[in-house]
Amino acid sequence: MLRVEGLTKIFGGLRAVDGASLNVDQGQIVALIGPNGAGKTTLFASIAGFHSIDAGRVVLMDQDITGWPVHKISRKGMVRTFQITQPFAKLSVLENIMVGAYQIHPNAQEARVHAIDVAQKVGMGHMLAQAASDLTVAGRKRLELARALATNPQLLLLDEVMAGLNPSEIVEMVAIVRTIRDMGVTVLLIEHVMQAVMSLSEHIYVLSYGKIIAQGAPQQVVSDPAVIEAYLGRGAAKEVAHA
Amino acid sequence: MNTPSTAVLHRTVNWKLHIAVLAVAIAFPFVFPSSFMVNFGVLALFYAFIGQSWNISGGFAGQLSFGHVAFFGVGAYASAIVQMRWGFSPWMGLPASAIAGAVVGLIIAVLSFRAGLKGSYFALITLAFAEVLRILSNSVDLTGGGLGMLIPLKRSAANFQFEERAGFYFVILVLTVLSIACAEWLRHSRFGARLAAIRENEDAAKALGIDVFTEKVKIMLLSGAMCGVGGCFFSQYFLYIDPTIVFGVDKSVEMLLVSMIGGAGTVYGPLIGSLLLAFVSDITRVLTQIQGLSLVLYGALLVIIIAYLPNGLVDLFKSKSKSKTKRIADDVAR
Amino acid sequence: MDITILAAATINGLLLGGIYTLVACGLTLIYGVLHIINFAHGSMLMLAMFGVYYLLMVFKVDPYISLFIMVPVMYGFGYVLYKGVIGRLSNSKDENILLITLGLSIFLENVALMLFKGDSRTISVSYSDIMVELGPTLVPMPKLISFGVSMLLCIGLGLLIQKTDLGKSIRAVAKERVGARLVGIDVDKIFAISYGIGLATLGAAACLLMPIFYVSPTIGHVFVLVAFTVVVLGGMGSFLGAVVGGLIVGLTESFGGLFLGESLGQIGISLIFILILLLKPSGLFGASR
Numbered sequence: 001m002l003r004v005e006g007l008t009k010i011f012g013g014l015r016a017v018d019g020a021s022l023n024v025d026q027g028q029i030v031a032l033i034g035p036n037g038a039g040k041t042t043l044f045a046s047i048a049g050f051h052s053i054d055a056g057r058v059v060l061m062d063q064d065i066t067g068w069p070v071h072k073i074s075r076k077g078m079v080r081t082f083q084i085t086q087p088f089a090k091l092s093v094l095e096n097i098m099v100g101a102y103q104i105h106p107n108a109q110e111a112r113v114h115a116i117d118v119a120q121k122v123g124m125g126h127m128l129a130q131a132a133s134d135l136t137v138a139g140r141k142r143l144e145l146a147r148a149l150a151t152n153p154q155l156l157l158l159d160e161v162m163a164g165l166n167p168s169e170i171v172e173m174v175a176i177v178r179t180i181r182d183m184g185v186t187v188l189l190i191e192h193v194m195q196a197v198m199s200l201s202e203h204i205y206v207l208s209y210g211k212i213i214a215q216g217a218p219q220q221v222v223s224d225p226a227v228i229e230a231y232l233g234r235g236a237a238k239e240v241a242h243a
Numbered sequence: 244m245n246t247p248s249t250a251v252l253h254r255t256v257n258w259k260l261h262i263a264v265l266a267v268a269i270a271f272p273f274v275f276p277s278s279f280m281v282n283f284g285v286l287a288l289f290y291a292f293i294g295q296s297w298n299i300s301g302g303f304a305g306q307l308s309f310g311h312v313a314f315f316g317v318g319a320y321a322s323a324i325v326q327m328r329w330g331f332s333p334w335m336g337l338p339a340s341a342i343a344g345a346v347v348g349l350i351i352a353v354l355s356f357r358a359g360l361k362g363s364y365f366a367l368i369t370l371a372f373a374e375v376l377r378i379l380s381n382s383v384d385l386t387g388g389g390l391g392m393l394i395p396l397k398r399s400a401a402n403f404q405f406e407e408r409a410g411f412y413f414v415i416l417v418l419t420v421l422s423i424a425c426a427e428w429l430r431h432s433r434f435g436a437r438l439a440a441i442r443e444n445e446d447a448a449k450a451l452g453i454d455v456f457t458e459k460v461k462i463m464l465l466s467g468a469m470c471g472v473g474g475c476f477f478s479q480y481f482l483y484i485d486p487t488i489v490f491g492v493d494k495s496v497e498m499l500l501v502s503m504i505g506g507a508g509t510v511y512g513p514l515i516g517s518l519l520l521a522f523v524s525d526i527t528r529v530l531t532q533i534q535g536l537s538l539v540l541y542g543a544l545l546v547i548i549i550a551y552l553p554n555g556l557v558d559l560f561k562s563k564s565k566s567k568t569k570r571i572a573d574d575v576a577r
Numbered sequence: 578m579d580i581t582i583l584a585a586a587t588i589n590g591l592l593l594g595g596i597y598t599l600v601a602c603g604l605t606l607i608y609g610v611l612h613i614i615n616f617a618h619g620s621m622l623m624l625a626m627f628g629v630y631y632l633l634m635v636f637k638v639d640p641y642i643s644l645f646i647m648v649p650v651m652y653g654f655g656y657v658l659y660k661g662v663i664g665r666l667s668n669s670k671d672e673n674i675l676l677i678t679l680g681l682s683i684f685l686e687n688v689a690l691m692l693f694k695g696d697s698r699t700i701s702v703s704y705s706d707i708m709v710e711l712g713p714t715l716v717p718m719p720k721l722i723s724f725g726v727s728m729l730l731c732i733g734l735g736l737l738i739q740k741t742d743l744g745k746s747i748r749a750v751a752k753e754r755v756g757a758r759l760v761g762i763d764v765d766k767i768f769a770i771s772y773g774i775g776l777a778t779l780g781a782a783a784c785l786l787m788p789i790f791y792v793s794p795t796i797g798h799v800f801v802l803v804a805f806t807v808v809v810l811g812g813m814g815s816f817l818g819a820v821v822g823g824l825i826v827g828l829t830e831s832f833g834g835l836f837l838g839e840s841l842g843q844i845g846i847s848l849i850f851i852l853i854l855l856l857k858p859s860g861l862f863g864a865s866r
Contacts, residue, residue: 048450074452082450088443099440102433103452111433151452307672309679358855363614363675367805371850374802382841389840492798496683503676536691542684549676550665 001026001155001186002047002078007056009039009046016042018210019056024155024203029177029187031197031218034207035231040190041083043207044157048080049073061154075103077154081161083190085140087132093119094128096143100150118150121183122176137164141173149180156180158189162196174199198222206230256427264511268416272409281408287514287521288415289476293494294501294513295422296469301499302507303429304462305442307362310369311470311498313351313376314344316490318471319478320380323392328385333394333403336475344471345464347376352463356456361445370495377490391485394478403479411480418476419514422469426510438462442508470498500541504548506555515556585714586831592716594827595724596785598731600800601807601819603778606734609814610751610771613663614671616678619801620685621776625651625783626792627693633700633787640700641722644784651780655773663772664765682797689794697793705788719788730781734774735816747771751814803830806850812863821861825849 002024009017016039024030032040045051047058049070057066065073079100088096097115105111119125122142127135132143141161148156158177162170174196181187191197197204197218204221206214208230214221221227268288272281293315300306321343322336331339351372355365380386398404405411429435437458440448445455478484497520505516524537548555600622607615625647632638632646662681707718738744749757750767758764807826811818826846833845853860 050446050449069454070446070449071452071454074450079452080450082447086444086447086450088440088447090443091439095436095439099436099448099453100451102436106433108431108433108436111436147447147451307676354855358858360854360858362670362672364854364858366672366675367614367809368851368854371802371847371854374847375844375851378841378844378847382838496679499676499679500683536687538687539684539691542680542682542687545680545683546662546677549673549680553673 001028001061002188003057003059004043004047005057005059007043007046007058008054009042009051010054015210017046017207020207020210020212021056022205022212022215024186024188026154026186027181027184028202029181029189029200031201031204032188032190032207033192033194033197033204033221038207038230039210040207041159042210044080044159044190048078048157074151074153078157079148079151079153079155080157081144081148081159083159083163085137085144087135087140087143089131089133091132092128093124093130093132093135093143093146096132097124097146097150100147103151115150118146121179122146122149123172138166138169138173141165142176145176145180149185153185155186155188158187158191160190160192162191162193165193170196194222256431261423261427264514265420268419272412276409278408281412283521283525285408285412285415285480287517288412288419289473289480290497290501290517290521291514292415292419292422292476293470293473293498294505294517295419295426296466296473297498298502298507298509298513299426299429299469300462300466302502302509302512303426303435303442304438304459305508306459306463307366307499308369309366309492309495309499310351310371310373311466312490312492312495313369313373314347314467314470315474315477315494315498316373316376316380316486317343317347318474319484319489320386320392320474321471322475323394323478323484324385327392327394332401333479334401336403336479337472340471340475341468342471344474345468347471348463348465348467349460351467352460356459370492373490373492373495377486380490381486386486389486391483391488392478394482396482404482411476415476418472423510423514425465425469430510434458434461439508500545502555504541504544504555509555512555519556581713582835584712586835587828588711588714588716589720590828590831591824592720592724592827593830594824595727595731596782596823597803597807597826598820598823599727599778599782599785600804601811601823602731602734602816603775603782604804605808605811605814605816605819606738606747606771606778607775608808610747611663611768612671613772614675614678615775616675616801617682617685618775618779618804619797619799620682620689621651621797622779622783622786622800623689623792623794623797624685625780626787626790626796627689628780629783629787630698630700630792633702639702640784640787641726644726644781647780647784648777649780651783652773652777655776656769658776659769659772664768682801686794686797693794695794697791697796699791700787702788717789723785723789727782727785730778731816731820734778738816743770802850803846806846806853808860809858810849810853810860812860815860815862818860818862 004020004022006019006021007017008015008019020043032043034040042051046053049068053066057064059065060073060076060078065076088099094115097119098111101111101115101118105114116125116128119128122145124142124146127139135143141164145158145161162173165173170193177187177200201218204215204218205212206221206227213230214224214227271284275281297308297311301308318340322340325331325335325339326333351369355368360368381389386392396404398406400410429438437448437453440451440453441455441458449455474489477489501516501520502513504519505514506512520541523540527536527540604615604618607613628647629640629643632643633640638646704718708715709718709721738747746762746767749762750764754764803826807819807822810825811822826849829845829849833842837844
C-alpha cells in the first residue's frame with residue numbers, strides 16, 4: 001500500500017527526518033512512535049505532500065507520488081489528519097464532513113447522505129448542526145477523523161488522534177479506529193498513548209532524532225533496549241533490565 | 244439507525260424570502276416613481292451588485308481584496324471603448340466588460356496565488372494592481388488619458404440608455420437578481436463548499452483533496468467578470484468615466500464596506516449593507532448638509548462591526564430562525 | 578540624457594527617500610512589535626500634517642520647531658489610541674486588524690474632509706526659496722533640512738532600539754511575546770509605547786514634509802502605498818530595510834518621473850510593490866515568513 005524509502009527532510013541545518021523507510025501493507029494498522037521531537041509529524045507531513053522531500057521516495061499503491069501536490073495525493077487515496085486539529089471553524093459538523101464527502105460525490109445531496117452516514121459511524125450523528133468551533137477536543141478529533149473518512153480513503157494517516165482524550169474517550173476512539181480498518185481502510189498512526197498503540201497496531205516503527213531505530217511486532221519493539229533508551233535516556237535500558 | 248427522510252436532505256432555499264424581496268424590488272419604482280427615489284433605488288441596487296461581486300470572493304472564499312476596483316475599471320473602460328472606439332452597440336459592453344473583468348481577475352489571481360500570497364498580503368497587492376491600472380488609464384490614449392471618456396447622450400433602449408430612469412432600474416435589478424442567484428448557488432454547490440473550506444483552513448482543505456489554487460482562481464475569475472459588468476452599467480448610467488472615478492480606491496472600499504457591514508459570505512449581506520449605507524448617506528445629506536459625514540460613519544461602522552459583529556448585520560437576523568442543519572440533525576437523531 | 582539631469586534626479590530622489598524612510602520606520606516598528614498592519618498610517622500622517630499647517634498658520638510656529646510639539650503629541654495620541662481602541666483588537670486575525678485600520682483610515686480621512694474640505698494646502702516659510710547648491714543641482718533649503726533631520730531621527734530611533742533598555746524590551750517583545758512576559762516585561766505597555774513611537778515618527782515626518790510638499794485630506798492614500806512599498810521592500814520589521822527601502826523608493830519615484838513623465842512615472846512604486854510581493858515577500862532584509 002505505502003512504501004517510504006529513505007525519506008530525508010532537512011530544515012536549515014537540522015535533519016528533521018533522516019533516511020526513514022517504512023512499509024504499510026493493505027489492511028494493516030501500523031504505528032509510528034518515538035519521543036517528542038523525533039520528527040514523526042514531519043515525516044507524516046512529508047509523506048502527505050506538505051513538505052518537499054530532500055531525498056528518498058514515497059510510493060503509494062505502486063505509484064511514485066514523491067513531489068505530488070497535497071490535493072493530488074489525497075485524491076489518490078491517502079489522507080492525513082492533523083495533530084493540532086484543523087476544523088473548518090465556522091462550518092457545522094455536517095458541513096465539515098461534507099467537504100470530505102464532496103471529493104467522491106459531486107452532487108450535494110449524495111454528499112450530504114454520505115456525510116451523515118460517516119458521522120453516524122464515528123458517533124457524531126447527534127451533533128451534526130453544531131459549529132465545529134464549539135466542539136470539545138474529543139469532538140474535534142472525531143470530526144478530523146470523520147472528515148478524512150468521508151473521502152473514502154485507501155490509507156489514513158492519523159496524527160495523534162488520541163491526544164487530549166480521557167481514558168473512556170480513548171477506549172471509544174480505539175474502537176472507532178478498529179471499525180475503520182474493518183471497513184477496509186489501511187491505517188498508519190502516530191501515537192503517544194501506548195495503550196492505544198499496543199491494542200491497535202500489528203507493526204510498529206520507532207523514530208528517534210529523525211531515524212527509524214527499531215521496528216517489529218509491538219511486544220518485540222517495546223522491550224527493545226534501543227527503544228527504551230530513546231525514550232528514557234542512555235543507560236536506561238540497563239536500569240530497566242535490572243529493575 | 245433510520246435513514247433520514249428525503250425532506251430533510253435538501254438544503255433549503257428560502258424561496259419565500261427571495262420572492263418577497265423581488266416583489267418589493269419590482270414594485271418599488273411604481274410606488275415611488277419620482278426621479279430622486281428611482282435614482283436611490285438604482286444606486287442601492289448598483290452597490291448591492293458590485294458588493295456581491297466582492298462578496299463572492301471576499302466573503303465566500305475568504306480572499307479579501309482591497310483592489311476590486313481594478314475589475315470595475317476595466318469593465319467600465321472596456322464597455323466605453325467597445326462602444327466609442329470600435330463602434331459596437333452599447334449592449335455589447337456587457338459581454339465585453341465581463342470578459343475584461345474576468346481576464347484581469349485571472350491574471351491577478353494566477354500571479355498572486357502562484358506566489359502564495361494570502362490574507363493581508365493579497366489584499367495589499369490587489370490595491371497595487373488597481374493603482375497600476377489607474378495610472379495606465381491616466382496615461383494612455385486609448386482610454387482618453389486624464390480626460391476620461393464621455394459617452395454621448397442618446398436616449399433609447401437600443402442604445403443602452405433609457406428615456407425613463409426606470410429602464411436603468413430594471414437593468415440593474417436583473418443584474419442584482421443574477422448576482423444573488425449566483426451567491427445562492429454557491430451556498431448549495433460543491434464549488435461553494437470548497438471555497439468555504441478554503442476560507443476556513445487552506446491546509447485542511449488541501450488534505451481533503453481540494454485544489455486550492457484552481458478554486459481560488461476560478462472564483463476570482465467569476466468575481467472579476469461580475470464586477471466588470473458593474474463597471475459597464477456605471478458607464479452607461481453616468482455617461483462619463485475617468486481614471487479616478489473608475490479606478491479610484493473609493494469604489495474598492497465601498498464594495499468591501501457594503502459586504503462586510505451587511506454580512507460577508509451571506510447571500511443578502513451586500514444588499515442589506517447597500518440599503519443601509521444609501522439610507523445613511525441620504526439622511527446625513529438631508530439633515531446635516533455636511534459632506535463626507537456618511538463616510539465618517541461608515542468608517543466607524545466598519546471598525547465596530549469587525550470588532551463586535553464580525554459576521555455583519557445579518558447576525559442580528561439569524562438567531563431567530565432555527566437553522567436548517569439543526570432541523571436535519573433533529574430528524575436524524577429521532 | 579544630460580548627466581546633470583540624472584544627478585539632479587538622483588539627489589532629489591535620495592532627499593525625498595530620506596523622509597519616506599522616517600515614515601516607514603514607524604510602520605515597520607508597529608508591524609515588527611505588534612504584528613499590526615497599520616493601514617491608517619497614511620491618514621494619520623495626513624492629520625499630523627494638518628496639525629503642522631495650523632500650528633504655522635494660527636500660532637506662527639515654524640514647522641521645524643513644531644517637531645518639539647508634534648512628536649510628543651503624536652506619541653501621546655498613539656499611546657492613548659492603542660490603549661483605547663487598537664489594544665482590544667490586537668489578538669484578532671491579521672486580516673481583521675487590516676480591516677479595522679482600514680475603517681480607521683476611512684474615518685480619519687473623511688473627518689478631515691468634513692473639517693478641511695478637499696483643497697490642498699501648502700505652506701511657505703522665510704527660507705522656502707533659498708536654494709543650496711549641491712553638486713550639479715540646486716536644492717531648496719527646506720528639502721535639505723528635512724532630509725538631514727529625518728536621517729538624524731532615524732539614527733536616533735535606531736540607537737533607541739539598539740542601545741537602551743527600553744529598546745531591549747521592545748526587541749524582546751517583537752521577537753517573543755510570551756517569553757518577554759515571562760521575564761517580567763509589561764508587554765501591553767511596550768505595545769502602547771511602540772504604537773506611540775510609531776505615530777511619533779509620523780508627527781516628525783509631518784513637520785519635515787509640510788515645507789516641501791502639500792497636504793489634502795486624500796493624500797493618505799498616496800503615503801500608505803509608499804510606506805507599505807518601503808516596508809515590504811526593506812522587509813517587515815527591519816530598520817535597515819526601512820532606510821534602504823526608503824532611498825530606493827525615493828529614487829524610483831524621481832527617475833520614474835524623469836523617464837516616464839509626470840503621470841506614468843508614479844507607476845514605479847506600485848510596480849516595485851507588486852514585484853517584491855510576487856518574488857521576495859520577505860523583502861531585502863526581512864525574516865522569511
